[in-house]
Amino acid sequence: MSPHKSPNRSRFSSLILSALPLLLSLASTGCLGTMEAIDPRMLPIDTVSAQRLQQHVSFLASPELTGRPPDSPGNRQAAQFIEDQFRAVGLQPLPSLAGYRQTISPQIGDNLIGFIPPATGTDPTRWILIGAHYDHLGGPYLGADDNASSIAILIETARRMAAHSHHTVVFVAFNSEEAPYFGTPVMGSQFFFHHLPEEIGRADNLQAVIIMDLMGGVQWTPLKDAIFAAGAEKSPGLYRRLKETVASPLTIMPVGIHLVEEIPDHGHEAFSDYDVFRNHSVPFLFLSTGRTPRYHTPQDVTDSLHYERMAATIEWLRRLIALIDQDETPYTFNANRVEFADEVASFRNIVDQASHGDRLIPGTSRWSLYKLRKDAEWLRAVDSSLPTPQKLERLERISIRFQCLLANYSGCFTF
Numbered sequence: 001m002s003p004h005k006s007p008n009r010s011r012f013s014s015l016i017l018s019a020l021p022l023l024l025s026l027a028s029t030g031c032l033g034t035m036e037a038i039d040p041r042m043l044p045i046d047t048v049s050a051q052r053l054q055q056h057v058s059f060l061a062s063p064e065l066t067g068r069p070p071d072s073p074g075n076r077q078a079a080q081f082i083e084d085q086f087r088a089v090g091l092q093p094l095p096s097l098a099g100y101r102q103t104i105s106p107q108i109g110d111n112l113i114g115f116i117p118p119a120t121g122t123d124p125t126r127w128i129l130i131g132a133h134y135d136h137l138g139g140p141y142l143g144a145d146d147n148a149s150s151i152a153i154l155i156e157t158a159r160r161m162a163a164h165s166h167h168t169v170v171f172v173a174f175n176s177e178e179a180p181y182f183g184t185p186v187m188g189s190q191f192f193f194h195h196l197p198e199e200i201g202r203a204d205n206l207q208a209v210i211i212m213d214l215m216g217g218v219q220w221t222p223l224k225d226a227i228f229a230a231g232a233e234k235s236p237g238l239y240r241r242l243k244e245t246v247a248s249p250l251t252i253m254p255v256g257i258h259l260v261e262e263i264p265d266h267g268h269e270a271f272s273d274y275d276v277f278r279n280h281s282v283p284f285l286f287l288s289t290g291r292t293p294r295y296h297t298p299q300d301v302t303d304s305l306h307y308e309r310m311a312a313t314i315e316w317l318r319r320l321i322a323l324i325d326q327d328e329t330p331y332t333f334n335a336n337r338v339e340f341a342d343e344v345a346s347f348r349n350i351v352d353q354a355s356h357g358d359r360l361i362p363g364t365s366r367w368s369l370y371k372l373r374k375d376a377e378w379l380r381a382v383d384s385s386l387p388t389p390q391k392l393e394r395l396e397r398i399s400i401r402f403q404c405l406l407a408n409y410s411g412c413f414t415f
Helices: 011-017 019-030 048-058 074-086 144-160 188-194 237-243 255-262 275-279 307-325 342-353 366-381 388-407
Strands: 103-105 109-116 127-133 168-174 206-212 224-231 251-255 284-288
Touching: 019 224, 048 074, 048 144, 048 275, 074 144, 074 275, 103 127, 103 188, 109 188, 127 144, 127 188, 127 307, 144 168, 144 206, 144 307, 188 275, 188 284, 188 366, 206 275, 206 307, 224 255, 224 307, 237 251, 237 307, 251 255, 255 388, 342 366, 366 388
Parallel strands: 127 168, 127 206, 206 284, 224 251
Antiparallel strands: 103 109, 109 168, 224 284
């Protein structure tokens, strides 16, 4: 799950690194033998779909594109590549834009937009949006997982997507998601929302928005084929469709967006392009496979991704979109809605595995293991039928500790 971005990994890591020196000293002296981290280079890339995905990432995360920061030659090359791919896979440009590009500014660059109209030829007034950002930090930070992985899935999903009966499906590659643009009017998704193309018209014509960020990373074996799915809980109709897809070769883990965004003792943080849609009550789903220790480092390179899981994600997305298309009634949105029982079930399983000696997340200290075992006891005993503020806060702390361990940050036991 992609945090508010900065070259120093994230504000999340800064919070952890600001823990008391004594506690950090304890953490460094309490390391345990853990499960060996997955070496992505050893994973097979057998299917045509996975091979295409790897080719896309190889170009976007190549040293020649120098990390794709906005207002750079590499960013413009990436935009041209995406435009060429949108055209090649048969996406149509929006007439109001006279092409695939929505210019944010001459300095920053463009969003890329293409769509598939309904098969029936009816007026495409209802839209399903699939989006991901294509910019990254620049310099030695090449951004294979963040976020060339999601752009590759976006392109290949468009290639495999058929026209649907009731909705236009629009694919958007957003620019300028990374700092210092995040949360500003020139963030690509913010700009898109506040300058919706006239074909879409109003935000309430968006039936659902699906945002991907960090879709290729892999580190811990029990999550090798897992995807975290957050935000759909705000819209019962969308959540119902999500739940219908969990029986998949992939492990789809529904989690509340509050488990991604709430940093204990710090407050609320938004973490990706879904933010502007959520803030305007548009039903949304945020997909991510989570941070790894390579996040926002020079080690986030092409051969560090799980391409066959990415390929399986394409087929899962096609199934989900087909189900959403069956719903002609607009989805509702309730900003305070949670699915606490499902959240507990998702974390009960993975925390139980992470607290066993033969399946520890790489880098787990004895102090984090102690906390994990306490977490596992609480998850087994908690009454999940009725959430309370105290239960929600406890689960948020468990989620942050777990994400911290997956990314191999220091001080995970302090939460």
